[in-house]
Amino acid sequence: MKVPVSMTVNGVERTHEVEPRLLLVHYLREVLGLTGTNIGCDTSQCGACTVHLNGMAVKSCTVLAVQADGSSVTTIEGLAQNGNLHPMQQAFWDNHGLQCGYCTPGMIMAAVKLVENNPSITDEEIRHGLEGNLCRCTGYENIVKSVKAAAGG
């Protein structure tokens, strides 16, 4: 059985027939081909798949595509505007906030929402706010630095 879903993804209206059990992350990756949203676990712990759903950071492995029907979704591919990096993307580049890059899209999407309306966010708030995003390479120091730079900018 397939059901119709429609949502706006990175500003483009998308409509497909999908299985009700299809996860949003698989819809984005396998149906729309937006593979910037990565999958790092089965248990919603790693946060690599974080996207914005109606303006909130969510783990797209924990949302069914049908639940996102009628929603607006932004993925890492939709963050830069008119060829200009989002300040959070720029901050990760400037501060060596990534190594292998696999957690980075989810980390950036989560961080964008974390610093919204909190330009003077503290290190502790950043570390607490990113507890749901795991990075295996950096040890988080430069991620915290990046997020703080973007928040202040």
Next chain:
Amino acid sequence: MAYVGESVKRVEDPRFIQGQGKYVANLQLPGMAYAAIKRSPYAHAKIKRIDAGAARNLEGVVAVYTGQDLVEGIHFSGPCGALPCGFVPPDTRVPTHHALAVDKVNHVGDGVAVVVAESPYIAYDALDLIDVDYEPLPAAVNAKAAAQEGAPQLYDEIANNISFHWTLGDKDATEKAFSEADHVVELDLVNQRLIPNAIEPRAVAAQWNRFGEEMTVWTSSQNPHIIRLLLSGFTLGIPENRLRVISPDVGGGFGSKIFHYPEEVIVPWVARATNRPVRWVASRSESYITDAHGRDHVTNCKLALKHDGTITGLNVSTWANMGAYLSTFAPLIPTALYITLFSALYKIPAIWGETWGVVTNTVPVDAYRGAGRPEAAYLIERLVDLAARELGMDVLEIRRKNLIPADEFPYQTPVVVVYDSGNYQKLFDKAEEMAGYQDMRKAQAAARAEGRLVGIGVSGCIEASAPGPSPVVTSLGSAIGLYESGIVRVHPTGNVSVFTGSHAHGQGHETTFAQIVADELGLPMEAIQIIHGDTDRIPFGTGTYGSRSAAIGGSALVRSSEKIRDKVTRIAAHQLEAALEDMVYDRENGTIYVKGSPDKAKSFAEIAFASYYAANLPEGMEPGLEATSYYDPSNFTFPNSAHIAQVEIDRDTGE
């Protein structure tokens, strides 16, 4: 300009921060099918029967294959060979490792069948429909216990589960040191098993071109050429010139992506059998039970000392858990990468180490971060700490007393390796100064007087990194040489493609290697493009592990750059009608001129073009501007460190 030593922004980052990383799991090919693997829930069991009928009948299932199918090579695919071990000490008994288990499963996660389906969801549905009838058997788990008489046996041909016994050092001298010692300390240690957990789960995809009989395999590996070699020579049997292995962007490895895994055999095999491109991506749960684990040692160790704290001998016995099979480099880790580091930073006159490599019903164990060397550092530093406590000495002072003096380098340890250089005394002086160690001790005494729990830890460590040269590592048992390759190809318009046999999975080679080559040739970094990870593009390379990339891979690129500079200089000398010894290659500006006449310089790009235009080259010189080097190091590198840490524990909360 000089890039090396400067902080430059990484050139690989723009694609990662915009979600354009090229990971294997992102690959979609026309007609692609998806594989999922049925895995054993038992640590040890006989496979009595596999009924895949219902799975095969599920709509959307393309095929289901069992271990027997792979071994027999049905469906025109040819049989799969067993996964080989690339480091086999003498008298090692190597258990047969089928890509999918045939008669018996030997660890939780051992594969028994593979489903190929039109979608990953259908493939997982089909796994649930495969009925496997197991007869559970008693399992051996702990390495030391598994090596005792009466323990559950994994393989008839491996008595007491002992796959190998490896020793190094001077047993008699060590026994003498202990019999003459003033003081002996002894510890039983467990260096616990751990799971590497790269954030990108392993993934393999394969495409078979049946007309050209060519196979392309994408795998999240640290060393695509080694995987190609093993696939060709042992497991799949496809000639290397028809087998392309691509490791594109890889999301971390930490050692766990060095090895040749069953899925690298299964996926191309099913791609050929079904004539479809096939992709398999591990779930995180699968990663836990199929990625090679790290460590897992049970150790008894003893240190012999004089009254004044001078170390006179070290004796270590280790039972190293190999897991159910010998993973690609597994026996190397608790032997040649472990006992060779027993001298640590200290002058220890007599050392004896022995390791029993034991197979158990657990996930295979192999190299993980430091691989053997951290295990060595752990036991020695623990022994030295214990000795200090029992002899009433300060933990820093007992170390100082035993450090190898700076004037004794190069230092021949009693365990094969020669430390090339070092100044450990200075190292500890610096650590003491930076930590404010003496003040820390006073503050600690005051805190303790108040009843607070404050501890101070001191340790040192040494690594043998960038293993080589090849004659040494192969004499120790490595089945591969450990050199690295690098090609510098200058194009006619003067920009440069660099091909390295080394592989990046977070290390930033595209930046680091561009810095090196840019400096060597005197070009802007933007003119240099680094290419790695594709066996059809790069020269044969041994990949990335053991802190080898910059030291060995970087050196290969320096060598190739030197060859380019030499040819560029010869062409410039010829065109400027000057003697070679009068030429200056200006690495600040990438220009070449006759000494004293920089105003009449030739640019690098001019010479590059001239080399391909070939109208006016020195007599006998071939056209083109490209150089290949294979760099084999003369020794390991021996990075070393001293650490001082202070920890306070809250009595009430445990924080």
